[in-house]
Amino acid sequence: MSARIWITAIGLMSGVVISAGARQTPPASGQDPQRPTFRAESDRVPVHVAVRSNRKLVQGLGAADFEVYDNGVRQPIASVTNEVLPVDVTMLVDISGSVVRSLDRFRSDVKRMAGMLDSDDRVRLITFESDVQQIFPMQAPTKHMPLEQIQTGNMTSLIDALVYALARAPRPDRRHLVFAFTDGYDNASTMGYAVLPALASRTDAVVNIVLVKVTGVPDSGAPAATEALAATAARTGGTLYPPDEAALSVVDAFKQTLDAFRHSYVIYYSPTNVPRPGWHEITVKVTKPGTYDVSSRQRYFGG
16 A cells, blocks of 8 residues: 555644544545544553663563652552563654665565564554655554565655654554664655654654664754654653664664563553643652663653
């Protein structure tokens, strides 16, 4: 399925309302297209947390080993789990000419990445260059993947592609991992980088972005772009892997990201002694003796 993505962003400073979809059959007369908004609507807030010590993932932690603060107020933790839930994976891959040099190799890589998923996981593939295209929707990793539809392009719509990937209704029984593989440069999107961190605060997905080093690409504007992408990943509890750490194939980068995602914790708490509406800043600490690097969701919007 080849689709040109249409995207609308409203009120970026006071709050984000995102509508995203493919050019498919239009809604019936008098009906509005669904406009998903991202906010905490349950009494329990899930916080995805990855804990590392000396760059190694730390396992075996429980509720007594964490402290969670919501707008500066310590919260009672309802539960902590690192059980393996089914995963919905959105692969978001830059196929501009500067990143994908061999389509046959890339198509083979997508099959290998899908093969790393369990039978109850699901995967979809979104590619982007000048256009953003959903090559196949969320589906079982064993289903047919029409990879012959992938064609490389010259320009890059990274921001539009990330917005489309994140504009998805949450599923409480599944976890959503967005894996983006790109050189980080954008020269074709309809929006600017500032929209991404704001949107990331309203989605339940964990975003991991792997930057690849591309020779011959100018550095102009790169620091601002990298800062926005890093903030986008961090607000979801994910990671931005800079080029010097990501001299990996797309398959190796995906395996590393998937392993970390599967071994992360999910902390649940019910906001206590803080007003429910509006923005909430989240801080997670590990109380167990030692030196830890904690990556967790940073914000959510309460209704």
